[in-house]
Amino acid sequence: MENNLVILLLSVVVLLIALYGHTVEKNIKEEIKNECVKMVKAEIEHQKKMRKIKDELEEIKSHLQEKDNAYRNEIYQTKQNVTILLKETYTRYDNAFNDFKKEITSKENNTPSAGALRSCDISWGLESCYYFSRFATNFYTALSFCKIIGGKLIEIDDQSEWDMIKRHVQGRRFPDFFIGLTDLFSEGDWQKATTLGRQIFLKWANGQPDNQNKDQHCAQVWVSSMTFDDLNCHRDRHFICEK
Numbered sequence: 001m002e003n004n005l006v007i008l009l010l011s012v013v014v015l016l017i018a019l020y021g022h023t024v025e026k027n028i029k030e031e032i033k034n035e036c037v038k039m040v041k042a043e044i045e046h047q048k049k050m051r052k053i054k055d056e057l058e059e060i061k062s063h064l065q066e067k068d069n070a071y072r073n074e075i076y077q078t079k080q081n082v083t084i085l086l087k088e089t090y091t092r093y094d095n096a097f098n099d100f101k102k103e104i105t106s107k108e109n110n111t112p113s114a115g116a117l118r119s120c121d122i123s124w125g126l127e128s129c130y131y132f133s134r135f136a137t138n139f140y141t142a143l144s145f146c147k148i149i150g151g152k153l154i155e156i157d158d159q160s161e162w163d164m165i166k167r168h169v170q171g172r173r174f175p176d177f178f179i180g181l182t183d184l185f186s187e188g189d190w191q192k193a194t195t196l197g198r199q200i201f202l203k204w205a206n207g208q209p210d211n212q213n214k215d216q217h218c219a220q221v222w223v224s225s226m227t228f229d230d231l232n233c234h235r236d237r238h239f240i241c242e243k
Contacts, residue, residue, distance in 0.1 A: 131241040139218040139233040146241035152194040153180035178239040181219035
């Protein structure tokens with residue numbers, strides 16, 4: 001009887017162990033399944049992110065290609081513009097040189113210069129002579145040209161000189177022109193370009209000087225109103241030399 005009881009108990013224990021093992025195995029399988037699902041979802045999300053990154057990289061590449069093409073076109077256009085500018089500059093200097101040769105010839109023949117005021121020729125025979133340019137150029141070339149012919153870019157000293165220049169400019173229908181006035185040395189401090197003295201006589205137009213675009217450091221005269229205006233020094237204008 002006792003043996004039968006022991007056998008029964010052992011059978012119950014074995015059955016319980018079998019049932020427990022089955023439950024554990026089922027739980028493990030469920031956990032493995034859940035982990036696999038998580039891994040698959042994670043891989044899908046990873047692939048989505050990779051595709052997004054790839055698309056962004058393609059967009060950046062396309063943008064950089066557009067920029068590169070734009071820069072190449074800009075460089076090409078700049079080269080074209082520089083070539084044109086060099087040709088124009090060469091022509092301008094060639095004309096200036098020819099103009100200078102004519103002045104020298106005028107001096108040698110002892111005839112009055114067409115560009116000079118009254119009977120002044122390139123020898124600057126009078127105490128105060130003025131040369132009205134026949135061509136337009138930038139401020140720096142105007143300075144150099146006046147120096148080459150023995151003078152300086154005109155510096156207006158007083159009202160009487162201004163009135164005299166005004167009469168001859170308007171009488172000749174002379175275009176807008178550079179004068180020897182600049183604030184290249186110190187912004188807002190307008191000085192005589194050659195002698196570097198402080199400019200006392202000023203005839204600024206209303207609202208001038210305004211230093212538009214922060215690059216206007218040379219002075220021109222607006223002939224229509226006979227007033228001063230600040231201008232980019234690299235712009236081309238006629239000019240007057242004096243001695």
